[in-house]
Amino acid sequence: MRVVVGISGGIAAYKAVNVVRALVLGGHDVHVVPTAAALRFVGRPTLEAISRNPVETDLYEGVAEVRHVALGQSADLIVIAPATANTLAKLATGLADDLLGTTVLASRAPLVVAPAMHTEMWENPATRANVATLVGRGVVVVGPGSGRLTGHDVGAGRMAEPGDIVAAALGAATTADVPTRTAAPPLRGAPVPDGMVGTRVLITAGGTREPLDPVRFLGNASSGRQGVALAEAARDRGAEVVLVAAHLEVPVPAGVDVVQVATAQQMLEAVRREAAAADLVIMAAAVADWRPAAVADGKLKKRDLGETFAVELVRTPDVLATIAAERPRAGQIIVGFAAETEPDHERLLALGRDKIAAKRADFLVLNEVGHDLVFGRQETAVTVLDRTGDVLGSAGGDKRSVADAILDFVVPV
Numbered sequence: 001m002r003v004v005v006g007i008s009g010g011i012a013a014y015k016a017v018n019v020v021r022a023l024v025l026g027g028h029d030v031h032v033v034p035t036a037a038a039l040r041f042v043g044r045p046t047l048e049a050i051s052r053n054p055v056e057t058d059l060y061e062g063v064a065e066v067r068h069v070a071l072g073q074s075a076d077l078i079v080i081a082p083a084t085a086n087t088l089a090k091l092a093t094g095l096a097d098d099l100l101g102t103t104v105l106a107s108r109a110p111l112v113v114a115p116a117m118h119t120e121m122w123e124n125p126a127t128r129a130n131v132a133t134l135v136g137r138g139v140v141v142v143g144p145g146s147g148r149l150t151g152h153d154v155g156a157g158r159m160a161e162p163g164d165i166v167a168a169a170l171g172a173a174t175t176a177d178v179p180t181r182t183a184a185p186p187l188r189g190a191p192v193p194d195g196m197v198g199t200r201v202l203i204t205a206g207g208t209r210e211p212l213d214p215v216r217f218l219g220n221a222s223s224g225r226q227g228v229a230l231a232e233a234a235r236d237r238g239a240e241v242v243l244v245a246a247h248l249e250v251p252v253p254a255g256v257d258v259v260q261v262a263t264a265q266q267m268l269e270a271v272r273r274e275a276a277a278a279d280l281v282i283m284a285a286a287v288a289d290w291r292p293a294a295v296a297d298g299k300l301k302k303r304d305l306g307e308t309f310a311v312e313l314v315r316t317p318d319v320l321a322t323i324a325a326e327r328p329r330a331g332q333i334i335v336g337f338a339a340e341t342e343p344d345h346e347r348l349l350a351l352g353r354d355k356i357a358a359k360r361a362d363f364l365v366l367n368e369v370g371h372d373l374v375f376g377r378q379e380t381a382v383t384v385l386d387r388t389g390d391v392l393g394s395a396g397g398d399k400r401s402v403a404d405a406i407l408d409f410v411v412p413v
């Protein structure tokens, strides 16, 4: 495999040499692209000797071979280790003012970044937003871990170990869509935790997308706002939270572990993995119920398909019903959502009762959705049912207050 290893300018650059070495020993063709700042920490001869390839940094070297895009176009995988706060900001904005920037922009290969910086920089809202943007685009973020940093400080921001970076990178390359878990940094100035300390909560959020060809999918209008609000509410009560996220339109919350998934099948796999340790599972995601039976390798062309063509759809797994049937942890509470377009409240409740009975969840959060209701909006209104179909209560308002009300209903006191 042809791997580009980008190195940006931080003290952890010396550890990147081991990332390059492990990839070369693994039989890969490794091309190192250090930023100018990285070369102040580790020398070009070292990188050339270890990678066994020439090392370029300058946009204006190799212009005849259009080197500034050729490296990216030909890469099967790009790994950036360490990724400084500055490099993450450049990647998030799509800046291409050096060879690493143009290489990344000109590539369709999976991108794996291993951030390294001081804790304050990692926790800064600007960095959080940049990381969220990158994660939202499918970039795999490895680490950072916590530990001793340069100088006397200790905290989150230490680059992941080279072995872990290589493992995550190879995983991302072999199955470009393998969900990867991103550990959350500790929150600074977190609210005082209360009732959920020691509780592990798994929340699904967003909307799955089922591919039809490399550029088209069957999706839905979920923004992920309600699931993210639930994750924040549980985190603020002191819970350990993992969010299984599909195409969020809102930033991932700080202080929450995130597993990015794309399809219903991937969501099932991630939920199965994470549910074994969860005390409370809340399925707020809008999961596609069908997927195209066949996914075309190339883009479907109008000239081949004409004015109309039919797509055969097949059912996806029901994540909620599967987990509720498996109950991987004793005493676990499982909460489902129901999105219904029924305007009549009594009939809406009847649909909710049918759904909770069919899916065998412990609670069901029922909301009425429509062309202009709920999905993507800030405000919502829900009714919560228990497993016997009894109405526990209703809540309305912004999604965060509704999230708090839902937790009040479903978390045992």
Ligand code: CTP
Binding pocket: 204, 264, 283, 284, 285, 286, 287, 288, 289, 316, 317, 318, 319, 320, 321, 335, 336, 337, 338, 339, 340
């Ligand atoms: N759900 C799921 N897997 C699916 C479909 C839905 O886990 N393939 C979950 C959702 O996350 C939600 C609940 O099931 O918690 C109900 O989702 P909803 O879309 O309301 O119901 P469906 O099961 O899709 O049924 P229908 O669309 O026929 O009403």
